[in-house]
Amino acid sequence: MRYISTRGQAPALNFEDVLLAGLASDGGLYVPENLPRFTQEEIASWAGLPYHELAFRVMRPFVTGSIPDADFKKILEETYGVFSHNAVAPLRQLNGNEWVLELFHGPTLAFKDFALQLLGRLLDYVLEKRGERVVIVGATSGDTGSAAIEGCKHCENVDIFILHPHNRVSEVQRRQMTTIFGENIHNIAIEGNFDDCQEMVKASFADQSFLKGTRLVAVNSINWARIMAQIVYYFHAALQLGGPARSVSFSVPTGNFGDIFAGYLARNMGLPINQLIVATNRNDILHRFMSGNQYVKETLHATLSPSMDIMVSSNFERLLFDLHGRNGAAIAGLMDTFKQGGGFSVEQERWTEARKLFDSLAVDDTQTCETIAEVFEQTGELLDPHTAIGVKAARECRRSLDIPMVILGTAHPVKFPEAVEKAGVGKALELPAHLSDLFERDERCTVLPNDLKAVQAFVSQHGNRGKPL
Ligand SMILES: *Cc1c(COP(=O)(O)O)cnc(C)c1O
Secondary structure: OEEEEOOOOOOOEEHHHHHHOOOOOOOOOEEEOOOOOOOHHHHHOOOOOOHHHHHHHHHHHHHOOOOOHHHHHHHHHHHHHOOOOOOOOOEEEEEOOEEEEEOOOOOOOEOHHHHHHHHHHHHHHHHHHHOOOEEEEEEOOOHHHHHHHHHHOOOOOEEEEEEEEOOOOOHHHHHHHHOOOOOOEEEEEEOOOHHHHHHHHHHHHHOOHHHOOOEEEOOOOOOHHHHHHHHHHHHHHHHHOOOOOOOEEEEEEOOOOHHHHHHHHHHHOOOOEEEEEEEEOOOOHHHHHHHHOOEOOOOOOOOOOHHHOOOOOOOHHHHHHHHOOOOHHHHHHHHHHHHOOOOEOOOHHHHHHHHHHEEEEEOOHHHHHHHHHHHHHHHOOOOOHHHHHHHHHHHHHOOOOOOOEEEEEOEOHHHOHHHHHHHOOOOOOOOOHHHOOHHHOOOOOEEEOOOHHHHHHHHHHHOEOOEOO
16 A cells, blocks of 8 residues: 655655655645455444454554554554443434444544554554664644553653643543553653643654654554544444444544544445535634634633644545545645645535535534533533543534434543533543553652754653653
8 A cells, every 4th residue: 555645746655654754745644545345245244243353454454564464453453452331433323323432442532543653563563574673753732642652651662752731631641641650651741831842742753863864753644544443443433333234424523534534435435425524613614614614723711621622634635635536736736725825615516515414513612511511410421621522522513313423432531520510410520541640649740841953852861762863
């Protein structure tokens, strides 16, 4: 399988290189040159497979040529073996034909574990083979950091540096990062906000001289391997609800458009999906595009669903690429306009094409809390605020009651106690067994000033299992 850039200028890469790449050299994102397509019979034959075996069948075409089948199978069995629920991604019924796909039974209680547990293992496999080491520098406002650290903690060939804004992540989220020890794990609290952290990561990718030749790898959802891993659970859910004979709809709590883009790919690979709902919080750039064909940046609002607090959705470029007939020059042009502060619209027929599949809704904090309370009352199920946004959007935007609606349950409610308290459901939140002593554990973290040079100096001092690069 070869991968090409959405801006058309960077060289095509194989899976191994795309795994180790960040942005393409032309500023674009990598996508498969040709998407695999499965027949209905083939998909139907996967019903009842354990999650890791389904994962093997769905993802195999993407890694062909880079990872032999036997090795890939072993990696997947290990990856999904760490999830605490036997079904890995169980479906729970909320209402008639309305389901939550619980994606929070991984080590850090959010869906990001599905991709990052795999990413860490794939990196180590590929690096071992090549005899290389890499450094990861990532920024987090919460969920990505802990999932990336959990995913990479056993990697022999990876040092991981995660930047979070000092005193601006929740205590559960901070402790999920700072209580994991290892000589290759480095938590840095920056005296600044999340944007400052993200800017430092971007600047580090732009000029990597401080790494003295060591390669820098991305763990945010611009990394293709993360998207790839998320395709699997769309197949998993549909197969349990009568697919592919029957089509299924999904409502996806959305920030950077990574998770829902995986659903779009699942559909293009042959899975009958009727409707994909983009559920956003008040940071609604995607809702404004889907409802009014305007892609325009606005100011950032802090919400009760912080993992979706974004101004720009990085993976949206991957959808735009397809909507424009995979014309890289057209995407480069749009992104240039956008970068210069202008928003854009796409031609009417391209927008109409997108709207055949996608609907959207923006849900504010009040509605989020109302939905948590409503669902708790109706079913006794306690939703996290991100999932609640998905439920609200599913109920507002649903096209057909005959088609099963699956809401992606992206996080466990214990990660976001503030929203649950505000919803007033009065149910005590308990950490799952493997995290029950989280508040007693020792923490390890370095506080650094909001200064790129200081951060880069720290990375080069500690980037080789705690020793200088
Ligand atoms: C990251 C995250 C999202 C948003 O996913 P995207 O792929 O960025 O759209 C939603 N909910 C939770 C809990 C998350 O951690």
